[in-house]
Amino acid sequence: MSKHISRQIIAEHAQVQDTLTVTPEADRSFNLPTGLYVMKAGLYFAFLGILAAGFSSPQMVLPMAIFVVFMIAFFGIAALFVKTDPAAKAKIIRWSQFRSRGIDTLTGRLAMKDAVIQMLLLPVLIVIWGLTVVTIAALV
Numbered sequence: 001m002s003k004h005i006s007r008q009i010i011a012e013h014a015q016v017q018d019t020l021t022v023t024p025e026a027d028r029s030f031n032l033p034t035g036l037y038v039m040k041a042g043l044y045f046a047f048l049g050i051l052a053a054g055f056s057s058p059q060m061v062l063p064m065a066i067f068v069v070f071m072i073a074f075f076g077i078a079a080l081f082v083k084t085d086p087a088a089k090a091k092i093i094r095w096s097q098f099r100s101r102g103i104d105t106l107t108g109r110l111a112m113k114d115a116v117i118q119m120l121l122l123p124v125l126i127v128i129w130g131l132t133v134v135t136i137a138a139l140v
Helices: 007-013 034-054 058-084 086-091 095-101 112-139
Strands: 103-105 108-110
Touching: 034 058, 034 112, 095 112, 103 112, 108 112
Parallel strands: none
Antiparallel strands: 103 108
16 A cells, blocks of 8 residues: 655655766667668658649648648758767668667567567558558548
8 A cells, every 4th residue: 555755755865966976878760770760751651642633622731731731841850869979870780780789678688670570660650550541531
């Protein structure tokens, strides 16, 4: 069960530090080949294209434009993180390294095939879902 502890007791036992003992390193490159991110972005834009083609009407122009702007911002900001930090750019592994070594994750090492499947599974399912929705709408 939970137990109420007063601020006074916490203050007696707490160790307050003014600064961090170790400055955390911010790695925003994700250490994967750029081609994977291009494929991921391509799948998301393919989904938007499928919906735009399947539900083409003048009322859909503005929502689709907003979706495209958000997708460009989503992938563009991530690209800017890597471009502005030379150290992050140097950490990105090449396809040959990725093929031979795989990648370390918190749950263990993944081979290239497993990492690609893990990274692209959701975008592929979203594209299939978009095709299914457009097909159902065309048949009904």
